[in-house]
Amino acid sequence: MKTLSRRSLIKQSLKAAAAVSAPMVLPASVLGLGSKTGPNSRITMGLVGHGKIMNGHRKYHLGRDSVEVLAMCDVDSRKLKSALEEAQEMTGKTPDGYEYYEELCARSDIDAVVVGTPDHWHAQISIEAMKNGKDVYVEKPMTLTIEEGKVMRAVLNRYGNVLQVGSQQRSNGSFRKAAELVRNGYIGEVHTIGARLGNFPPPTQYPEEAIPPELNYDRWLGPAPWEPYNFERIKGDYGGGWRRFWDYGSRKNGDWGAHHYDIIQWALGKDDSGPVEFVPKGYEGVEHQYYVYENGTKVLRGWSDSGFMIHFIGTEGEVMVSRGDKFETRSRSLKNVVLKSSDTRLYESTDHRADWLDAIRTRKQPICNVNVGHRTATICHLSGIAERLERPIRWDPVEEEIVGDAQAARWMSRPRRAPYGQLG
């Protein structure tokens, strides 16, 4: 059997750890991250899609001795050039640059791939990487459609890859603490949850512009429907850009929902399940888009009297949490609760990327694995479908099917443009 270099890392890092008593700084870095390892023991990596979200990933991985970035890929040669130059500056080496991710994924010397493209490319590239034996870090939301999530889950189960989804709030102590309090009943029965997602401007039909010669626009569109080029359509912009278009994502439900709905799933212990009904804003006067779990727990988008990103309300208390380690409880004493040994402890990760690297070495699925990513993305997509159809959607989380609405059910997948028609 052909040797994959990733596994040799364990051997190397174990030897290194045994021989050198260098302290390990990060608790999550169980296998020697942060400590020096030999070049042969590095995880070799390819980075695909060099827009805004990749900036952090690129710097992180280029800055680690235990990782070697061998290849980068982007359909815009300007972005690719800039990324390659950054690698040269940081490491003194220039990775190989690619326009086509298939070529990067086909390299046998690459262990792992980070997918930081817009959402409509996530599944396709991840699947190609997994089928080539790579481990994958894919940005959130994991998919563009529910069908894509099912396929990704099946592929991972067949090929045994390690996949982390970039819903990194799970690797933050405040979100974990909030989820643990909720999960262990410290606020009683949870009946209402608010999640603040914000809003994008509506998508619009921009006038056609000349396609820059450096951009392979057809490739950027990939499986999404063809539309005339306009910079605003492809722009990476957390306040809009491609994120505002349904063709490339699920708008705010996908963008921030992939973070907050994810924490809610975690807190409620629903990672293998999901809600049963999705009701859009405006339907019969509904003020806030919401979804409901089988036990009646209701999650309202945009609702909160506290200003926190996520606000859990139970029969005996409330927990509120936001980024920046903002964490509050009602009553206040809940803040200092020490969990009992009999309480459920949630997976602890303090560094989302390090958790993935550790998982690559131990072959254990990381904190935000494919199933977690698929279930959370499903909520994002169903919320979006209900919003677009302007009617409630009922969902069977066991069979993973839309119930009683044949037309809505067809929205679980989307037609894919030739020649990208086949998923995987």
Place this chain on the structure above:
Amino acid sequence: MKSIFKITLTVASMAFGGLAIAGEYRGELLSISARFDDPNPEIQYEARRSLELLVAEATAPEVERGQAKVNGDLLYCLRNRKVSREAKKYLLRQLALVGSSQAVGPLNKLFLSDDPLLSENARKALESIEGSKAGAALRRAFGKLDESGKKDLLRSMAKRSDSLSVAFVGKQMEGDNASLAVEAAVALGRAGGDQALQLLTGAYQDGVSGELASAVERSLLECGNLDTSLLQSLFEGGSTVSIRRAALSRLIGRGSEASGPSLEAALADEDANARAIGIRAALTSGDAEARDLIVERSTEMPDEDLAIVLSGLDNIDPAVAERIAIRAFDRGNEILMGLALEELGRSGSALSVDLLLSAYGKKEKALRTKAASSIAQLNSDEMDRRLVSMLESGDADKAATALELLAYRAVPGAKDLIIGLVAGDDPDMAKAALRTLTSIGSESDLERLLALSEQKEGEPRRLILAVIKRLAPIVGSDSLQARVEAL
């Protein structure tokens, strides 16, 4: 031809909706379609949204024969010369969502037209329409397409995955065109099911080579019920590492008679990757024998393999997992020690108490952190008793350690002891106790500290009040905060 189209539409309307309802959406659809030609992008977008909503409303579950009605009217607009190409593109996208067999004829015509944009969108609409009519239309079109179009069509057939489509794709896999054959093999994997499996197995056994072999192997793994001997063959001779890994993982995971020899082969492999796959697959499989084999071998495994074992003990009996973790800890490798400590937090018992407390006393920060976390989680009353005993021992070091750990672990009755130490005469112990309360104090603890502060003077009182003032805004009620502010 035009009149035939018209007749088709009329017949369809009669059949599915009746003349009385034909054209219910026609006017609105035409009006929306016209807006796609407006130079104002906002109006173009609004037209997209209006079209989407109109079709959504028309096909809501409560609308009787809505799908038939809106199909007829979408087709009417598609054949209308006044409707622009751009508008037709969006009308076709709606038919991909709501199209029915009545749309097959007109869609097929557009599919075979010279307009690539409309042809592509018509094909996507056809591929999603259920029933034999759409499938037959796609198959008939195959011969009229160029190679690129044929590949697209194979993908559409894979998506349909009905019996006739799968058989048709299978024929292309056997054809002379190598590129089409590879595409067909990939399409069969995507279609899945017994029929596709049979076709792929046949191709595999016929000894296909090159790119087609790799595509066939991959696609076989996409299908569900692979024969054990076939999996064995893929494990031993698969054309890529990922194929061999996938085959091995499934062999072991299925718990068949083959899993034993395969697991043995994997564990004996000089390639650490193969061993890792074997270990991981065995530990997560439902095959108790496979899990037992890993447990048995774990004592002799090299450290790198034992690390894989330690990360995958979730399905192992906790007592067994605890023994493995304790033995792994004793190897003295810091990485294994860290993984072992994590495991002991999950599966440990009273047997692990000494080890965890001793690990907490080590100088390596990572080990101390993991030990504290596992001490907090350990599901054993013995740990509670031990911490209380340390607190009451009179030994300053032991008591200080216990106080640190009580910030992680909730021990019944411990707060009484902690506050007792605050009330005691040992200033160092009182300070350490107050430090612990800063992390775990509640409003009721603050009330007790307030009462205690009134009995104290000087530095002890100052320290107590400092903790109260620090904690009150965090955990205190409004009334308690008001009282603290008034101090």
